[in-house]
Amino acid sequence: MNEEERHVWRSFLTATRLFFDQVERQLQQDSGLPHAYYEILVRLSEAPDHTLRMSQLASTSLSSRSRISHAVARLEESGWVRRRPAPDDRRGALAQLTNAGLEYLASAAPGHVETVRCYLFDALTPQQQAALREAADAMVAKMSDKPVWPAVDDPTADAGGRR
Secondary structure, three states: OOHHHHHHHHHHHHHHHHHHHHHHHHHHHHHOOOHHHHHHHHHHHHOHHHEEEHHHHHHHOOOOHHHHHHHHHHHHHOOOEEEEEEOOEEEEEEEEEOHHHHHHHHHHHHHHHHHHHHHHHOOOOHHHHHHHHHHHHHHHHHHOOOOOOOOOOOOOOOOOOOO
16 A cells, blocks of 8 residues: 555544444443444334344345344344244244334434434535545445345335435
């Protein structure tokens, strides 16, 4: 790397680490929930019938099936998610957000949104936000053959997974 590339890399690394530390800290302090579990609840809340196949939840969360299975088991213990067999596949399983999970997510979301707004959007001009989105979309396109948002196939979504 040349000097400019090293500077970009180190700035990016530091910014993302500090940002995700803030997000994780806020969710843990305010909701007692790790960010990975919050993301599962969000993905389920946005899915039709608040339900996704476990394999789809794992792939769109960029996580292993075993890690998702463990997280869903913990969310089941809290009563926020229920797991059931897939009706069309004996080996498949579905994860469904419960009403209690939806309520919990609704209570956790304002603090999370406030933190993201404070440390991401308030720190950037609209032009910088657009540049960040463009850069992030280019990185995702380089590293993945499919978008990870939304978690379900959406014919109205663009290449970055946006509607």
